[in-house]
Amino acid sequence: MTTTIASLLNGRAVPGGTVRTIANPARLDEIVAEASLADAETCLGACRAAKDAQPAWSSVPAPVRGRAIQQLGRLVEDNAEALARIITREIGKPIRESRGEVQEVVDTCTFFLGEGRRLYGMTVPSEMPDKQLFTFRAPVGTAAIVTAGNFPVAVPSWYLVPALLCGNTVVWKPAEYAPATAEAFAQLILHAGFPVGAFQLALADGVTTFAGLERAIETGVVDKVGFTGSTDVGRRIGELCGRNLQTPCLELGGKNPLVVMPDADVDLAVEGALFSGFGTAGQRCTSLGTAIVHSDVHDDFVARFTKAVVEAPVGDPTRDVLYGPMIDARFAERFERWLGLIRDHHTVHGSTSVGRITRERPREGFVGDDPEAGLYYHPTIVDGVTAEDDLYRTETFGPIVGVASFDTFDEAIALANGHGYGLSSSIYTTDPLHAFRFRERISAGMVSVNNSTSGAEAHLPFGGNGRSGNGSRQSGVWVLDQFTRWQAMNWDYSGRLQKAQMDVMDVSADLTYRLPD
Ligand code: UN1
Numbered sequence: 001m002t003t004t005i006a007s008l009l010n011g012r013a014v015p016g017g018t019v020r021t022i023a024n025p026a027r028l029d030e031i032v033a034e035a036s037l038a039d040a041e042t043c044l045g046a047c048r049a050a051k052d053a054q055p056a057w058s059s060v061p062a063p064v065r066g067r068a069i070q071q072l073g074r075l076v077e078d079n080a081e082a083l084a085r086i087i088t089r090e091i092g093k094p095i096r097e098s099r100g101e102v103q104e105v106v107d108t109c110t111f112f113l114g115e116g117r118r119l120y121g122m123t124v125p126s127e128m129p130d131k132q133l134f135t136f137r138a139p140v141g142t143a144a145i146v147t148a149g150n151f152p153v154a155v156p157s158w159y160l161v162p163a164l165l166c167g168n169t170v171v172w173k174p175a176e177y178a179p180a181t182a183e184a185f186a187q188l189i190l191h192a193g194f195p196v197g198a199f200q201l202a203l204a205d206g207v208t209t210f211a212g213l214e215r216a217i218e219t220g221v222v223d224k225v226g227f228t229g230s231t232d233v234g235r236r237i238g239e240l241c242g243r244n245l246q247t248p249c250l251e252l253g254g255k256n257p258l259v260v261m262p263d264a265d266v267d268l269a270v271e272g273a274l275f276s277g278f279g280t281a282g283q284r285c286t287s288l289g290t291a292i293v294h295s296d297v298h299d300d301f302v303a304r305f306t307k308a309v310v311e312a313p314v315g316d317p318t319r320d321v322l323y324g325p326m327i328d329a330r331f332a333e334r335f336e337r338w339l340g341l342i343r344d345h346h347t348v349h350g351s352t353s354v355g356r357i358t359r360e361r362p363r364e365g366f367v368g369d370d371p372e373a374g375l376y377y378h379p380t381i382v383d384g385v386t387a388e389d390d391l392y393r394t395e396t397f398g399p400i401v402g403v404a405s406f407d408t409f410d411e412a413i414a415l416a417n418g419h420g421y422g423l424s425s426s427i428y429t430t431d432p433l434h435a436f437r438f439r440e441r442i443s444a445g446m447v448s449v450n451n452s453t454s455g456a457e458a459h460l461p462f463g464g465n466g467r468s469g470n471g472s473r474q475s476g477v478w479v480l481d482q483f484t485r486w487q488a489m490n491w492d493y494s495g496r497l498q499k500a501q502m503d504v505m506d507v508s509a510d511l512t513y514r515l516p517d
Pocket of ligand 1: 285
């Protein structure tokens, strides 16, 4: 059954515009949805509708807003299996991971429903008597949230849930290649008790979205942008926001290193590398980019990692597999280009071939009937990566992991930071000194010790530095600074004008006093 999906303005579908057909990437002859993509005017209209609804929503007491977040969490939990199945059908994520992703939305709601009863400000002592100082968190206004499709509900929830809780209204522009998931999540949001207008769904392609966003920001309709996607697009959004004196929340790419020290538990490191390198077919922002392995354990690591990857189940995402197909044809095409970064000095391991899994280039142990029916790719380990390689500095969204080796800790750090990304990172070691030195010197926003580069929990700050973002953080209490602005208030009830710094009572001290020798 094919559903046609359109933007939802004030909860009502607004069809029209070009139609995009979405195939199940595990079975390309199965059409999942048809998406009617909006034009820039409709995107702007969605932003205006959200802007109109903002004053009323922000005047709802925060604990009541938290109640709406609670209802959303319940609805997502009660529809978890259906939502997970849509994700798997639309983007090919293994069903177990899709269930985990839905759980991440529930966790986010659970965290923020309570925040409605906190959203703390402070009382601050004044320099003067009969005067009090306070701080309040004020909503930013209307937020435009533009997200990728690799985490089609969890990552959007990291923006939408806290933004709404803080009294903002939102326009969500999901990935145009995951509209069925977006529409399902949007329906849950629309049924959670938020007032009409507080949430808008705009389905559009990237170019149109940017055009709509530009007009919305320049006319004062959008006050905040949240964006998860590529570094290049993040840069353009950063420029647009910067010109208009806004700071966007940017979550961009990664080339996440996993350092294996000579004292590491190598099996544990292999397990971590397998999950973070190839889970979601390597299409997470947190996916492992390069394993940086001490030369003493390099050969052992590569041998065990190769064995694990060769034996890993790849195939039908409705079954128990390490990974399924690529998310979409666009991802598959880009991945083929990145495979071209493998050079003669590299050694390739991990499967019976490289590239798309076909009848001519089969994957031994493929889970499923016909690999050619979907966008399946061989897992590829590329050993012998050096800092000079394009592969070392390019984010390669797909099932490919580089391996580099080092002799000194300084070399490991240089390799772990040298590509300029700074999202996630990991070190495997049994020495606390290495763990803490790594934490100090790694430029990444997130550091794992004896754990893979993936698997962030929903209440720790998530975000990166350098090519991975502008230092903004999502999740937990940290994201509140993205969706609120601090407002300072002072109240003088002395009945006279007390001037700060000038009318402050003095403390007289004898600073010549010294203790007897
Ligand atoms: C992303 O890839 O954009 O840490 C987010 C993880 C997930 C979130 C990844 N919980 O892998």
